[in-house]
Amino acid sequence: MSTCTEVFIVYKILERKEIAMRNVWFKVHAPHVVKMLQPGQFVIVRAFENGERIPLTPVMWDKEEGWIGLIVFTRGKTTMQMNTELKEGDYFLNIAGPLGNPAPMRKYGKILAIGLYTGIVEVFPIAKAWQEIGNKVHTLQVTFEPMIILKDELEKAVSKHTAVGVPIDSEKSFPENMKNVTARAREVVRAMIKELKPDLVFMVGPVGDQKAIFKVVKEFNVPMLVDLHPIMVDGTGMCGACRVTVGGKVRFACVDGPTFNAYEVDFDELIKRSGYYRDLEMRAMQEYMQKLQGGAQ
Amino acid sequence: MMTKRKLIKNRVPTPERPAYERIKSFEEVNLGYDFDLALMEAERCLQCPEDYAPCIKGCPVNINIPGFLAKLKEHRDNPYLAVKEALRIIWACNSLPAITGRVCPQEDQCEGVCVMGKIGDAINIGKLERFIADYAREKGIDDELLMEIIPKIENKEQKIAVVGAGPAGLTCAAELAKMGYNVTVFEALHYPGGVLVYGIPEFRLPKEIVKKELKKLELLGVEIKTDHIVGRTVTIPELIEEYDAVFISTGAGTPKLPEVPGINLNGIYSANEFLTRVNLMKAYKFPEYDTPIKVGKKTIVIGAGNTAMDAARTALRLGSEVTIAYRRGEEDMTARIEEIEHAKEEGVKFMFFVNPIEFIGDEEGNVKAVKFMKMKPLDEKDSRGKRKIVPTGETITVEADTVVIAIGQVPNKIIWKTTPGLKVAENGTIVVDEKLMTSIPGVFAGGDAIRGEATVILAMGDGRKAAKAIHEYLQLRDKFISPNEKS
Numbered sequence: 004m005s006t007c008t009e010v011f012i013v014y015k016i017l018e019r020k021e022i023a024m025r026n027v028w029f030k031v032h033a034p035h036v037v038k039m040l041q042p043g044q045f046v047i048v049r050a051f052e053n054g055e056r057i058p059l060t061p062v063m064w065d066k067e068e069g070w071i072g073l074i075v076f077t078r079g080k081t082t083m084q085m086n087t088e089l090k091e092g093d094y095f096l097n098i099a100g101p102l103g104n105p106a107p108m109r110k111y112g113k114i115l116a117i118g119l120y121t122g123i124v125e126v127f128p129i130a131k132a133w134q135e136i137g138n139k140v141h142t143l144q145v146t147f148e149p150m151i152i153l154k155d156e157l158e159k160a161v162s163k164h165t166a167v168g169v170p171i172d173s174e175k176s177f178p179e180n181m182k183n184v185t186a187r188a189r190e191v192v193r194a195m196i197k198e199l200k201p202d203l204v205f206m207v208g209p210v211g212d213q214k215a216i217f218k219v220v221k222e223f224n225v226p227m228l229v230d231l232h233p234i235m236v237d238g239t240g241m242c243g244a245c246r247v248t249v250g251g252k253v254r255f256a257c258v259d260g261p262t263f264n265a266y267e268v269d270f271d272e273l274i275k276r277s278g279y280y281r282d283l284e285m286r287a288m289q290e291y292m293q294k295l296q297g298g299a300q
Numbered sequence: 301m302m303t304k305r306k307l308i309k310n311r312v313p314t315p316e317r318p319a320y321e322r323i324k325s326f327e328e329v330n331l332g333y334d335f336d337l338a339l340m341e342a343e344r345c346l347q348c349p350e351d352y353a354p355c356i357k358g359c360p361v362n363i364n365i366p367g368f369l370a371k372l373k374e375h376r377d378n379p380y381l382a383v384k385e386a387l388r389i390i391w392a393c394n395s396l397p398a399i400t401g402r403v404c405p406q407e408d409q410c411e412g413v414c415v416m417g418k419i420g421d422a423i424n425i426g427k428l429e430r431f432i433a434d435y436a437r438e439k440g441i442d443d444e445l446l447m448e449i450i451p452k453i454e455n456k457e458q459k460i461a462v463v464g465a466g467p468a469g470l471t472c473a474a475e476l477a478k479m480g481y482n483v484t485v486f487e488a489l490h491y492p493g494g495v496l497v498y499g500i501p502e503f504r505l506p507k508e509i510v511k512k513e514l515k516k517l518e519l520l521g522v523e524i525k526t527d528h529i530v531g532r533t534v535t536i537p538e539l540i541e542e543y544d545a546v547f548i549s550t551g552a553g554t555p556k557l558p559e560v561p562g563i564n565l566n567g568i569y570s571a572n573e574f575l576t577r578v579n580l581m582k583a584y585k586f587p588e589y590d591t592p593i594k595v596g597k598k599t600i601v602i603g604a605g606n607t608a609m610d611a612a613r614t615a616l617r618l619g620s621e622v623t624i625a626y627r628r629g630e631e632d633m634t635a636r637i638e639e640i641e642h643a644k645e646e647g648v649k650f651m652f653f654v655n656p657i658e659f660i661g662d663e664e665g666n667v668k669a670v671k672f673m674k675m676k677p678l679d680e681k682d683s684r685g686k687r688k689i690v691p692t693g694e695t696i697t698v699e700a701d702t703v704v705i706a707i708g709q710v711p712n713k714i715i716w717k718t719t720p721g722l723k724v725a726e727n728g729t730i731v732v733d734e735k736l737m738t739s740i741p742g743v744f745a746g747g748d749a750i751r752g753e754a755t756v757i758l759a760m761g762d763g764r765k766a767a768k769a770i771h772e773y774l775q776l777r778d779k780f781i782s783p784n785e786k787s
Contacts, residue, residue, distance in 0.1 A: 035525075035533055049490055055581065055590040056490070081590050097490040099527035236581065236591070239488050239529055240712050241498075241553040242573035246564055253563060258714065272564055275665030279566040283592040290587050 014095035017070060024149035025077040026121060027086040033098045034069030036061075042128035043106025043230070043262060046071070047238040049097040050085045057081055058102070058235050058257075060125040062153070071098075074152065076121035080287035087295065102238045103261045107228075108132060112202035114140045115195055116161075117216060119188055119208025120150065125230055126207050127153055131160040141199055145188040147171050147180070167191055185215050192216055196223050203228065206265070210277050214270035227265035231256045233276055247273050309420025312341040314427050319645040323616050326502040326584060329642055330402075333431040335379045342369040345423050346415055354413035355425060361761045363393045365410055365425055368432065383435045387445060390432060395474045395516075396467070396760060398437060398509045401430025403500060403606075404757045405636045437512055446519055449478060453520075456480040458544040458774055463530045463715070466494020467756045468549035468747025470517065471763030472770075477520035479771055484543070485517075486528040491580065494551055495756070498580040499572070501610050503617070504639075507579075531714035536722065536743065545742045545770045548730060549763065552709040552748035558602070562659030567596065567667040571607045571706035578614050595620045596701025600670050602626075602656055603706035604633035609640060611704040612648045620702060622648045627655040627675050632686050653677070653689065654696065659703065671697045711749050727752060735769040736762060742777075744770055 018030035036046055045060045061071040077083045089095075106129040114133055118126035123144040134140040140161040144151060148168030157164035169184045196204070196219070204220045204227040206213055213229050220227045233245040233256050240258035247256055248269035254260065315331040322329050333341065347366050350356065355365040368386040375382035390397045406412070406426035414422035436442040460476050462469045465487035473483045491497055493510045517524070528534060530550070539546045555570035557563055569577075574593070577583040581591035599615040601608050604626035612622045624643070626633060629652050633640060644650075654672035662668050674694045677687040711728040723731040723739035729752050730745040732738050738745050746762025748754055 035528065039533065039535075051590075053582075053585075053589045080587075097527050099488065099490065099529060099533070101532055102529065236573055236576055237489060237498075239553070240714065241555075242576050243555050243557065243570040244573045246557075248564055253557060253559075258712075272665065276564065276566060279666075280592045280594065283586065283594070287587045287590060287592070 014098050016089060016091055016093050016095070019089065019091045019093075021086075022074065023152045024147070025086070026150060026152050027075050027077075029073045029075060029089070030070050031073060031095060031098065032069060033071050036098055036100045037064045037066050037069055037071055040064055040066075040071070040101040041105035042108075042132040043125075044101035044103050045125075045238075045261065046073075046098050046100030047102060047235070048073070048095055050081070050089060050095050052096065054084070054096070055081045056097075056099075056236060056238065058232060058238055060128075062124045062127050063156075074121060074124045076124075079284045080291045083288060084291060099238065103257060104259075106132070106230075106262055108136055110137050111226075112138065113199060114138050114203045114205060115143065115192075115199055115201040116140055117143045117145070117188070117192060117204065117206040117208070119144075119184065119206070119212045119216075120146045121152070122207035122209075123153055123157075126205065127157060127160070129205065130157070134161045141165070141195070141201070143167070143191065143195065145169065145184055145191060147184065165191070165195075185212050188212065189215060189219050192219050193222075196220065196225060201225055204265075205229070207232075210270060210273050213265070213268075214274065217265045217268075217270065220265070228262050229265045229268060230261040231263055231268065231273065232261060233273060234280065247276075307416075307419060308344045309416075311421040311424050312337050312344075314424070319647070322503065323646050326617060328506050329503050330427075330638075332434055333427055335382075335431075335435065338428055338431040338435075339372055339376055341424050341428060342372045344416060345369045348415060354415060355410040355423075358410045358413040359393075360409060360755075360757050361393045361764060363410075363429075364389050365423075369423070369428065372428075372432075379435070380439060380441065383432050383439070384441045384445060386432045387436045387441060390429065391445065393764075394757075394760065395471060396513055397429045398433035399467070399496060399505060399513065400757050400760065401426050401428075401433055402505050402509075403636075403755075405755060407637050409757070437509075442512075442516070443519075446516060450519065453478060454480045456482070458482065459484065459542070460545045460547065460770060461486065461539040461543040462547045462549065463536070463539070464488075464494060464549040464551060464747075464749070465492035465524055465526075466549060466551050466747065466759065467496060468551070468749075468759035468763040468766075469494070469547065470513065471760040472547045472549065472746065472767045473522045473763075474517055474520060475764050475767030476770065477517070477522045479767070481771075483522045485522060485524045486530050486534070486539075487524060487526045488529040489580065490526050492524050492526060498576045499607065499610070501575065501579055501614050503613065504610065529714065531718040536715065536719040536740075540740070540742065544774055545744065547763075547766050547770065548715060548738070548743065548745040548749055549747045549759070550712060550715055550749045551759075552751075552753045553712040554710050554728075555705065556708045556710060557705055558656055558707065560657055560659065562661055562667070565659050565661040565667040566665050567594065567701055568659060568703045568705065571601075571603070571611045571704050572709065574611050574704045575607070575614065578618075584614075584618060593618070594702070597621060598700045599623070599702040599704065600625050600698060600700040601704045601706055602670075603708070604628070604635060605706060605708070606635045606639055608704075608706035609635045609643050609648075611706050612643055613639075613646060615702065615704065616646055616648060623651055623698070623700075624648055625651045625654050625656070625670070625672065625698075627653065628686060628689055629653060629677055651698070655689075655691070657695065660697070667700060667703055669697050669699050670703060671695055709748070709753050711752070715749075735773075736766045737769065737773070742773065744773075 245256040250267040368389040371385040411422040582589040583593035595618040658671040747759035
């Protein structure tokens with residue numbers, strides 16, 4: 004009689020490296036996840052016993068070696084704790100996936116694929132795959148100067164890659180600085196659409212920026228896809244936390260998305276939904292930072 | 301000569317935590333019988349003969365109820381032995397009595413048809429079942445019984461995949477493991493148990509009990525793979541290749557939401573989201589646990605089933621005033637009587653004959669009120685035997701800063717979207733034959749995945765039935781296929 008138990012799949016961290024400000028690269032052993040993983044799909048990660056389940060998009064992976072690469076951006080308590088505490092040789096508790104539908108793999112022609120901040124992580128595998136099937140892909144990352152990532156990798160993978168780094172003005176608050184990034188992104192996108200005349204624009208980034216960029220794209224009447232990332236709990240279609248209105252219908256981003264036609268998305272509703280827990284998120288982060296400081300004394 | 305016994309019409313009550321105390325905590329409400337109280341209650345049983353006893357027929361898995369109650373009386377001087385023998389009888393039909401004793405709608409099943417119920421109170425079968433399971437767990441009797449079974453198991457070669465670690469899947473896995481099969485359970489979430497862990501709150505079903513049941517499966521050699529979303533991580537066609545049979549028990553996990561304006565306002569939760577945040581992710585312990593939940597001052601729960609009661613009583617414990625709004629009348633509520641009573645005792649208010657037609661929000665997109673259409677009943681009954689209802693044309697608007705939608709669930713579509721050849725009904729339930737086999741040979745299904753939404757006990761019944769059917773199927777298959785033909 005075997006005394007086989009609950010199988011703990013070992014999500015060992017094979018590599019951990021801070022690749023840019025607030026951006027940490029984790030190469031993680033996850034053979035069952037990688038088997039069917041396709042560009043556009045995401046995973047749900049739980050890193051700590053008391054932790055949340057958070058959606059993350061693998062940036063690259065190796066099916067034979069059975070690992071996925073995650074770039075985690077410090078944006079709240081959970082991601083801060085991951086980026087602070089997890090070291091090489093440690094383990095993630097759970098990684099479930101792949102989840103969501105793969106990105107549509109069609110020949111569109113010329114594609115402008117935009118990633119704001121760490122949104123470029125999600126753009127990377129999709130842009131690479133689009134290029135491989137014969138599209139001419141131009142990628143763009145707009146972010147703060149010290150947060151530019153994946154530059155070399157994208158230059159190799161697509162027709163052309165542009166990285167725009169906005170300097171951080173230390174006199175101004177972070178939200179003020181973020182407005183500069185949005186403004187810069189709008190400028191650059193406008194110029195690029197004029198120059199490139201793309202057949203499709205694809206964009207990943209904070210939902211407020213998705214709305215801002217969509218407004219620019221709409222002026223030129225270019226088809227646009229967005230990957231949406233609302234708040235999720237299970238990521239399997241069970242809870243409906245991630246519901247969005249697309250084309251007047253309620254859709255679950257986790258099972259119906261994450262890719263949607265930007266022209267049909269109710270961005271204003273999604274912006275409000277994404278901010279619902281902001282006060283509690285801030286509280287959790289402040290308490291964690293206090294704990295970190297207390298521990299350092 | 302038989303001594304004449306006096307009939308005791310009234311139930312021996314079970315101790316409960318007082319309402320004022322329990323609304324502040326997630327600890328279990330009902331404290332259950334001890335041996336003496338259980339024995340007193342068992343004494344009330346008339347011991348109907350096995351071939352007649354209505355309770356056995358009323359039980360979806362046909363537990364020999366008079367049989368296990370007789371064991372308590374027979375060994376009254378030796379509680380340990382009494383419970384062990386009673387548990388042995390229950391286990392012949394139900395491997396999870398600590399759970400069913402707590403969550404079965406006994407008033408519609410065994411207790412509903414109890415002969416004593418015609419004279420006085422029905423025997424409190426649910427609480428007696430629970431007592432036996434709890435006592436056995438505390439004293440290690442269940443482990444002892446399991447250890448008697450395990451060495452007798454003859455190991456078989458065949459491998460079986462079970463999809464979904466809820467009540468149906470866990471029961472099927474346990475039964476197959478007892479027959480000696482190699483069983484692997486695939487679970488999408490990070491913890492097994494399905495609705496028992498994400499849905500049913502701690503105050504109704506302590507998670508320690510589910511943990512203990514999982515431990516039993518471990519002893520039986522069942523392997524549970526969490527983080528596996530079948531249809532995404534691995535598909536049913538792949539499982540068919542690798543395993544000799546497959547049992548699909550993926551439940552009904554997709555929440556139904558009313559298609560009315562404002563449904564996406566902040567503060568409107570599906571019951572699944574609300575309960576998952578609190579139960580599975582322990583949001584009630586935020587910020588010790590990272591997952592947050594927001595519950596305002598006034599919560600409206602829409603629906604009147606067990607899930608609605610669970611959500612209402614959870615919101616209450618998180619500090620909100622709670623009203624349950626139901627489109628039908630009081631007598632039509634589908635929740636267990638005990639849950640409705642507990643909700644009332646704890647201060648949950650009720651509105652009947654109201655149906656939401658709009659959710660009204662503020663500028664920030666947060667819900668602030670619910671607009672209802674007032675309904676009225678007709679004399680005519682619908683197919684489920686409930687009075688039909690029609691709108692009156694009159695509306696009522698009620699303030700609320702939190703709304704929980706508990707109007708039911710439908711099966712998740714991931715499975716059938718990724719399984720060519722799997723026959724599915726219009727409502728999303730998987731079509732099965734009388735042996736619970738689907739349109740794909742060797743693939744069986746049960747629980748809410750075939751029923752839409754039903755109860756834990758019916759799911760467990762399906763799990764047991766499917767285990768038997770899988771066993772028969774494999775025996776038959778292997779009789780006709782010579783070993784060299786098998787891959």
